[in-house]
Amino acid sequence: MTDNPSSTEPPSPDELWFKALTLKNGGNAEEARKVVEALRQRIENTASQIKDLILAQTPQSLLGFLWGGLLIGVIKQQKAEEVDRPEHNPENLQVALEYVHAVLSCFVGHPEGKNVLEEEAAKEIVRLSEDLRKSTMFYCMATTEYRGGGEFGEETGHVEFTAKTTWVLIRGHRYQVLEEEFFNYMLAPHNEALLSVYGNGAAEIASGVQDIANSMRDGFEHAYKELDRQREIACEQLLESEAPSAEEAIEAYRKDNPELMTKGYAAIQDLFFGGICNLSKHTQLPEPLLQDLAYERGTNTEFFEPGPLCGTLLRTLPARIKPLVKLDDGYYAPDAQFIRDAAYRAIQRGLLARMPGYKEEWNRRQKALTEGAFADIFRGQLSGAEILTEVYYQDPTTGKWVENDTLILLDDVLLQVEVKAGLGAMHSPATNFKNHVRAIQNLVVNAYRQTRRFLEYLNSAAEVPLFELRNGEYIEVRRIRLSDYRFVVPIGLTVESFSPFAAMCKVLPEVEPILGKQPFISMSIDDLFVLNRFLPTTGELLHYLEVRQVVAGIKQVKLFDEFDHLGAYIQKNRFDFTIQEQLAEGMDGLTWDGFSAEVDRYFEGDRWQNEPPPSQPYPDEVKTLLAALAETRAPGWIKADSSIRNLDMDTREKIAEGINTLAPTLRQHPHRYFALDVDPALLLYMCRDNQPDFNGGIRQAEIVSLSLNQPSVMVICFSYRPDGEINKAQGFTVKRPPMIRADYTELLAKAESMKARIVKNVPASGIVKQAVGGKKIRPNDKCFCGSGRKYKKCHGRK
Incomplete structure (x- = not known):
């Protein structure tokens, strides 16, 4: 941090934080407190500037600007392009949208009838939102004392810091496609009460909430396609028009196509004036429900109430309580992320306020559902x-x-x-x-x-x-x-x-x-x-x-x-x-x-x-084997299933290769087998004619355990039908035979000859014992993979 008295640049948040930290470490607590106070004033002043700029704009025009920037930023991210302008950064825009909701909820502000948008002021809102987000994180760092003796003992400071920073960072940026599924499930027990109060049941309300998400997710694309469609129609009709002038042709087109004109105006509103956020136009949710989800302008008094951290991200954003705000032309959801998180409780509060006697029944039904x-x-x-x-x-x-x-x-x-x-x-x-x-x-x-x-x-x-x-x-x-x-x-x-x-x-x-x-x-x-x-x-x-x-x-x-x-x-x-x-x-x-x-x-x-969702890759042969284990469901099958899923893709491919090589030879042999040198060892034992040979599998597993010097072997024994399809599959663990066994010498001799049939050099990809506590592993500690060897000689090898 510079101490140059001629410098007119105010200190940056990171400079303030570093100075406070230096003063604290030097034992100058009072001076450190003053620096932290300066940092607090900075974020309060920034929040106040954002508020004043928002109030000077028409809400719909500002929402159109911010959502347009968000669309550009998301497209750039999807194309792996750098988002080099603050007004296109989704993190900044997310904060700005939350502040639009907060300011509109707390103040009446600019008359909405005038389409006022100062583009430079809108860009400044986004820039200040970035500054506010970063400054707030440094304030969280500067105000956290890593002390003991609090609510969580010695970890209180760590918990406090994590809680503060998480509170600031929870910005959303997730998909919005499962809202209907979630709300339908959670509201279903209260269907009759919802119908009584709102005239809509759980399914209709859930569908309406999904409409909100769909409008924000796909609204720009639909609006653009609608305008493009109308452009083609208009061009065709105007070219064919016999009107004496272009002005008269356009006027005639307007009169002859009132429905198209209405849709075109709505598309323009969606593209440029935040229309995708207007739930009165994009959902069929009833007015009373929208009222319960929304703040009237100026009705939230807590967020900007005078006091420490006034209007900052370290207070409770109004969107956490009610995600909508009522404007002159409808109910708007400036921010999409809090719809899922806040709407459920807002619906609960609204329903119980309109039906006070239902509280006990709500709790009873919800308890049964959630449990x-x-x-x-x-x-x-x-x-x-x-x-x-x-x-x-x-x-x-x-x-x-x-x-x-x-x-x-x-x-x-x-x-x-x-x-x-x-x-x-x-x-x-x-x-x-x-x-x-x-x-x-x-x-x-x-x-x-x-x-x-x-x-x-x-x-x-x-x-x-x-x-x-x-x-x-x-x-x-x-x-x-x-x-x-x-x-x-x-x-x-x-x-x-x-x-x-x-x-x-x-x-x-x-x-x-x-x-x-x-x-x-x-x-x-x-x-x-x-x-x-x-x-x-x-x-x-x-x-x-x-x-x-x-x-x-x-x-x-x-x-x-x-x-x-x-x-x-x-x-x-x-x-x-x-x-x-x-x-x-x-x-x-x-x-x-x-x-x-x-x-x-x-x-x-x-x-x-x-399309099915992304999943881990498995060769078809391994998928078939896993399906057979699940179909047979013999005791121990889940452990056997897990032993295969623990393996990496290369090892899964080796299993598939072994099956493909040996399965056709079951026409000449009653059983075939191969083993993998993983930990624990894995034996794949294949049988024909619907007759799993468990005794044969156990004996071969004992030989494998001796060959690999392992205490146990996971056996997956599976049989084939005459048509070549796996019929049954069962997994079980076989322990290494003791030396006192009468046939121990014979087994040991077979173990030597079997080594050639064991697939070597297979990584133990995650064949690990449960790691409890996550303590640092020293070179001479036993390796965490469960091999029993020292870490430096196992996975610690360079």
């Missing part, structure tokens, strides 16, 4: 699972009866789901950290505590009973052994979009792996609809959760939301493996960002309606 949501949305993937809802047990610590929301048991997998339907954090962490924390605790920590309590109960004895509550009496319905389940996932499910908290929940010091080995996963019902599309089979969903859980247990790595996790999984499969390698290189922390683009791209345009 069954995970099993319901994934009903295809969880076919055949035992699903227990509202089961009770006695807490061994307190002796009190407590409830578990949903328990899903499938083969050797146990999914425990606790649902929290409380409101999201509406209070900014910069202005009311305590209330912000309370909301997070309700959504995350309380769900974590309930899953921990249940798993600790399962772990309290070799076998424990579960109960149902019938007519006030607890009736035992089942007994359960935790040891029966190889894969256990505690899940906290929220109604609210979880994006603001996904990056920070793992920094909460209390949220540690349960029983020392089961990391906790948080996600929202909103997320499940996307996962359902991208992970349509049992194996895909459970394998994703397996990888997702490992990453949840690594505190040093942050991914912004569920779709960053999903995109990373699609691109890299065991991306937890890559993360561990990066941490092993000495990094203290990692942030993985941008992987959600894999998901977002799928929903651009109409591709999602006609």
